[in-house]
Amino acid sequence: MSPSARLQLETASHPEALKRIVIEPLTRVEGHGKVTLLMDEDDHVRQARLHIVEFRGFEKFIQGRPYWEVPVLVQRLCGICPVSHHLAAAKAVDMLVGARQLTPTADKLRRLLHYGQILQSHALHFFHLSSPDLLFGFDADVATRNIIGVIAAHPDLAVQGVKLRKYGQEVIRVLSGKRIHGVFAIPGGVNKAFSREDREYLAKDIDQVVAWSRGAVEIARSLYVGKLETSESFGAFRSNFLSLTTPKGDFELYDGALRARDDKGQTIFDQVDCAHYLRYLHEEVKSWSYMKFPFIVSLGNDEGWYRVGPLARINNAERMPTPLAEEARKVFMAMGKGEPVHATLAYHWARMIELLYAAEAIQGLLSDADIFGTDLMVKGEPALEGIGVIEAPRGTLFHHYKVDETGAIVKANLIVSTTNNNTAMNTAVREVAAQYLDGKKLTEGLLNHIEVAIRAYDPCLSCATHALGKMPLQVELIDADGQVVDRLVKGADGELSGEAV
C-alpha cells in the first residue's frame, strides 16, 4: 500500500456505509486505549483509528497551586514512569527558582534516579508486556500470551525480567524513599545526600544487572533477526525522528538539546534549546481523540509528524556514551545500511540497547565520588516561566509552567512522550490493518496484531490521558445506514464474540 493510501485510511469517505470493529480495552499497554476499524462489505479496511478516550484536565486543575507542589503532584499522571514526570517538572521548576546549573552531586543523583527509572520501565515493557507476543507468536493462544505464560515456558528469562525491573525500582526507592511516587528532586537540587551504605547496597548487584542487560540485548536482537522479514515489514513505515542529544550529538536521556531528522537521516533542526520548543512544535486537535497530534511547525501538520522513544534516540545519536551500549548500537545501525532504522518492531531491540546503557551508566555513577557530596541545592534569580524537557522511557517529555508573582501556577502545557508518537501509532495501526486484516475474516489473533504494533511503541496511555481522556480498545461493524450491526469483543476466554447490538 502506498503512503498516500495509508493516509486515506485515517478517514473513510462514507463511514456510515461501513461495518465497525472495536478492540477495547487495549491490553498489555499501560493505560486505556481503543482501536476502531471500519470495513466495507468485502471486508476491506476503510478506516482505522487509535483513540485515547480518557481525559484528566491536568493543565487546568494545576492552576492556582504553588509551583513547588508540581513535581509531587504531576507524577500521579503515571505510575509506570513517575520519575520522568517528577524530573521534567523539577527541571521546569529549577528555571522558576533561577537554578541554572545544579551542583555536580545533585545533577548526578538525579541522573542516577532517572537511569533506575529507564531500567525498570524498559524491563517491564519488554519482559512483562511485549515478550509474550515475540516468544509465542502474535496469534498464540490468548491463555498463555502473557507474562504468566512466559514464567511457565521460559522461567529463567521471566525471572531475569522481574529482577531487572526490581533493581531499577530499588535504585528509585533508595534515592526517593519509595518505589512509586517518591520525592527526591526539589527546586534547585535534591532533598537527600547519598550514603556509603546505599552505595554498597546498590553496588553489590550491578555487575550482574549489566550482564543480564547484555543478555537482554542479545535476546531482542535474535528475536528480530530470527524472523527478519516479518521484523522489517510488520507495521513498518518511514518517518522523521525527534530526540535530545548532547552538544556533540551523542545519546542523552536527562538533558541536552532537541534534534529532529528526516526519514533519510538529514537534519531538520539541531541543537535547539528546549526553552524554545514552542517555536518548533505545535499540536493538532482531532475530534476523535483526546490525545493531540504534535508536528514540526516548519513541515506542517501533514508532513511534520515524527517518532520519539528508543528508536528515535538511537537513530539520532552519533554515539552511545558507554562502551557496551555503543557496541550494541553499531550492530543495530548496520540494519539501516546508512539510513535510520524504520521498522516498528526495531523499537524492542533499541529499547534493550537503552536498558544496557542505563545499567552501565548506573555502574559508572556508583563509582563516581561526586555522588557522596553534600552540596545539594542552588538558588538564583526567580523567573515567571519554566520549561523542563527530558527523555522519558517512551520518548521526549515536555513540561512547561508559568507562575504569577506569588508562585502560583497560571498556565501549564505538557506534551507527554506517548502523545509525540500519536500519529506514528495510528500509522502503525493502519499499516497492520492493511497488511494483515484487509479482506480477511477477523479473528482474535489477527486483532492482536494491531495491539502488537501499538505495544512496540510502549505507549503509556496513562500519561497520555493527562489532558482529560481515557482510551479503551474494541472493534465494531456499522452498516450502510450507520447502525452498529456487529461488535467484535474479545471474551475472557479469548474467544471473539460478535455481540448483537
Place this chain on the structure above:
Amino acid sequence: MAEKLKVATCSLAGCFGCHMSLLDIDERLLELLEVVQFDRSPINDLKHISQPVDLGLIEGGVCNAENVHTLREFRSMCKILVAVGECGITGGIPSMRNSFTLKECLDESYIRGMGVEFAHIPDDPEIPLLLNRVRPLHHIVKIDHFLPGCPPSADAIWYFLTELLAGRDPSLPRELIRYD
C-alpha cells in the same frame, strides 16, 4: 491442590501506579501464581471477566461513563471488591478537577492550550462521556475493602492477599496504612 483464588483487576481513572505496586512484590509473584489465577487484567489479554471471580482489585476513581459501566460489571462478577489506592478511595489527584467545571478543563487543553492548532473540543461518538465530577468507587457500588496508599506498598498488597488466602481478616495493621 486446592482451587486457585480467581482474581480480576482493572484500572479506571488511575495512573497504573497501584498495578505497578502489585508487580513490586517481585519474585513473590511466582509464589502468588501458585495460589491465584488471574482473570481479566491489563497484564493479560482477557478483555472482560468471563465468570464470577473471588476477588476484584480496582485502581482509580470514576471519571467517565465507561468507568461506571466497567465498575458495575466488576461488582456483579466479584465476590469481594477492593478499592486499591487513593484514587479509588477518594478520587485522588484526578478529582482535583472537581474544583473546575468540565468545560473549563476541556477549554484549557484544546482551545486555549499553548501551541494548539485546529482548536476544538474532541466530540466524536467514539469518546466516552466524561462525568462532571470524578468520584470515588463507593459512590457507585458497594466496596468491601479499602487498601489505602498512593500507591499502597507492595508489602501492604502482599499482606492483604496472603491474609485473605489464609481465610483471615485481611484488614491492614497500623504500620501498613499510610498515604505516602
